Amino acid sequence: xxxxxxxxxxxxxxxxxxxxxxxxxxxxxxxxxxxxxxxxxxxxxxxxxxxxxxxxxxxxxxxxxxxxxxxxxxxxxxxxxxxxxxxxxxxxxxxxxxxxxxxxxxxxxxxxxx
Amino acid sequence: xxxxxxxxxxxxxxxxxxxxxxxxxxxxxxxxxxxxxxxxxxxxxxxxxxxxxxxxxxxxxxxxxxxxxxxxxxxxxxxxxxxxxxxxxxxxxxxxxxxxxxxxxxxxxx
Numbered sequence: 001x002x003x004x005x006x007x008x009x010x011x012x013x014x015x016x017x018x019x020x021x022x023x024x025x026x027x028x029x030x031x032x033x034x035x036x037x038x039x040x041x042x043x044x045x046x047x048x049x050x051x052x053x054x055x056x057x058x059x060x061x062x063x064x065x066x067x068x069x070x071x072x073x074x075x076x077x078x079x080x081x082x083x084x085x086x087x088x089x090x091x092x093x094x095x096x097x098x099x100x101x102x103x104x105x106x107x108x109x110x111x112x113x114x
Numbered sequence: 115x116x117x118x119x120x121x122x123x124x125x126x127x128x129x130x131x132x133x134x135x136x137x138x139x140x141x142x143x144x145x146x147x148x149x150x151x152x153x154x155x156x157x158x159x160x161x162x163x164x165x166x167x168x169x170x171x172x173x174x175x176x177x178x179x180x181x182x183x184x185x186x187x188x189x190x191x192x193x194x195x196x197x198x199x200x201x202x203x204x205x206x207x208x209x210x211x212x213x214x215x216x217x218x219x220x221x222x223x224x
Binding site: 004031033035040041042043044045048050055056058059091093095100102103104105106107108 | 145148150155156157158159160163203205209210211212213214215216217
């Protein structure tokens with residue numbers, strides 16, 4: 001079956017611009033996660049959705065970052081007033097039963113802020 | 115605080131050898147420990163996990179060992195193949211959130 005998909009695969013933007021990154025989870029998965037991975041590092045947790053609600057957003061670095069999942073399926077990560085330090089690969093994962101199930105990752109969106 | 119780290123950043127082996135990748139963790143409250151494989155330009159791929167109340171779990175060519183006394187996790191890959199070359203991350207899960215280590219680069223020489 002189809003795995004987690006993310007669009008775009010690459011995004012180049014200028015400092016100060018607004019960006020949106022999209023994640024399509026595995027069909028039927030109720031839990032969705034966003035992580036950020038810097039070069040040479042492991043992924044870092046940003047936010048976790050169970051259904052439509054954010055169950056844990058403790059990893060969002062500041063109020064420039066926001067994520068939504070209005071219908072409990074597709075999620076969008078939104079970054080306002082981008083900074084060069086936001087450059088990273090943004091990974092999305094989904095799991096079937098919530099916090100106790102295996103997380104399957106998408107290919108990521110590589111964000112470059114010039 | 116929570117942290118997961120790896121002892122060895124790189125590991126080179128010959129095809130057919132067994133590989134062992136190690137990881138240390140500090141959060142005793144984690145309920146699962148997981149190994150992921152990540153190839154260049156791709157997202158992490160699930161390999162195997164182990165529940166915190168277990169000490170060993172085997173999969174196809176892989177075995178994960180958990181030593182809670184010294185807070186140590188290892189991944190053993192039998193008969194390593196060139197296709198196993200990748201970065202391997204250990205991760206611990208607590209209330210759904212994964213905390214990853216830095217990663218070990220495994221290179222398999224034919």
